[in-house]
Amino acid sequence: MAEPKLRPRPRSPFFDIYRWPLTMLTSILHRVTGIGIALGGLLLACWLVALALGPDSYARVQAFHGHFIGRFLLFGFTWALVYHWLNGIRHLAWDAGIGFDKQTGFRSGLFVLLGSVGFTLVIWALAYMMRG
Amino acid sequence: MSIRTPLARARGLGAASEGADHFWKKTVTSVALVPLAVWFIWSLIGLAWKPYEAAIDFVAEPQNTIFLLLFIAVGFAHFRMGLHSVIDDYIHDRPYKIAALILNDFFCVVMGMICALSVLKVFILAIPA
Numbered sequence: 001m002a003e004p005k006l007r008p009r010p011r012s013p014f015f016d017i018y019r020w021p022l023t024m025l026t027s028i029l030h031r032v033t034g035i036g037i038a039l040g041g042l043l044l045a046c047w048l049v050a051l052a053l054g055p056d057s058y059a060r061v062q063a064f065h066g067h068f069i070g071r072f073l074l075f076g077f078t079w080a081l082v083y084h085w086l087n088g089i090r091h092l093a094w095d096a097g098i099g100f101d102k103q104t105g106f107r108s109g110l111f112v113l114l115g116s117v118g119f120t121l122v123i124w125a126l127a128y129m130m131r132g
Numbered sequence: 133m134s135i136r137t138p139l140a141r142a143r144g145l146g147a148a149s150e151g152a153d154h155f156w157k158k159t160v161t162s163v164a165l166v167p168l169a170v171w172f173i174w175s176l177i178g179l180a181w182k183p184y185e186a187a188i189d190f191v192a193e194p195q196n197t198i199f200l201l202l203f204i205a206v207g208f209a210h211f212r213m214g215l216h217s218v219i220d221d222y223i224h225d226r227p228y229k230i231a232a233l234i235l236n237d238f239f240c241v242v243m244g245m246i247c248a249l250s251v252l253k254v255f256i257l258a259i260p261a
Contacts (some may be wrong), residue, residue: 016258031218038211046202051191052250055184078173085169088162095159126165127177 030087033080040077048121078123083116154213161210168203175199183199191251200251208244212236 050061064070090108093099099108135156175196179187190196213237223229 034214035218038215041208041211041243041247045243045250048191048247048250051184051187051228053252058184058187081169081247085166089166092159092162123173123177127180130177131181 022109022113026087026090026112029083029113030091033087034086036076036080037045037084037107040073040080043073043077049068075124079116079120082119082123085110086112086119145212153210157209158213161206161213164202165207165210166257168199168206171199172203188254188258191254194255197251197255201248204247204251208247212240215240 046061050057075098090099090112093108099105136152141154175190179190182190191200216233219229219232220234223232
């Protein structure tokens with residue numbers, strides 16, 4: 001008996017098959033930054049515990065924050081927080097039924113992506129201005 | 133706080149019978165974190181180059197103590213729910229999933245308590261004897 005002729009079954013495209021829509025990128029980044037901020041909670045805990053332990057441990061933590069790796073972690077933490085904050089407000093608006101159409105979703109996503117970088121740079125510029 | 137209708141409660145249906153509750157708590161904590169995160173970043177900008185004594189004075193200031201404790205409590209509650217959703221979505225093998233959910237709860241509660249205790253210690257020690 002002949003084998004029945006089967007056409008290749010349609011496959012649901014996995015995320016690495018097609019070009020990412022911007023809204024997909026912003027959604028994935030929301031997750032990634034959320035997990036990053038949760039781990040960044042460790043930085044907050046170290047800072048607060050060091051403060052509670054006394055001047056010596058506080059100086060050590062501040063020295064780490066002054067080091068290249070510490071600076072890099074803090075900068076990444078700032079961006080993740082700003083991004084998650086901006087995109088979180090976007091999600092709250094969506095939950096309220098605002099801006100859920102395709103065009104607005106794209107524009108607000110672009111704003112969040114560029115705005116998060118802009119706000120992060122402004123925050124660090126302000127911090128460096130405080131150095132005097 | 134629940135936004136479920138009495139009928140839905142009586143039927144006891146839905147994801148673990150409390151799907152809307154999880155969504156609602158996440159929404160409430162995120163609304164609270166919008167101003168708290170701004171306050172937090174703003175405060176850290178001010179403290180970045182300051183010495184130990186200035187940081188102690190800052191944390192011991194009652195309104196800052198309250199905002200810090202709020203930020204810690206609401207923040208870790210929000211982390212816990214967010215990480216819970218991530219585990220729900222990506223870890224399907226039941227034993228690993230349960231282990232991850234328990235670890236998530238332990239991590240967030242312990243981290244929150246460590247942060248809160250540190251803030252309270254600084255606040256209480258600053259009270260004049």
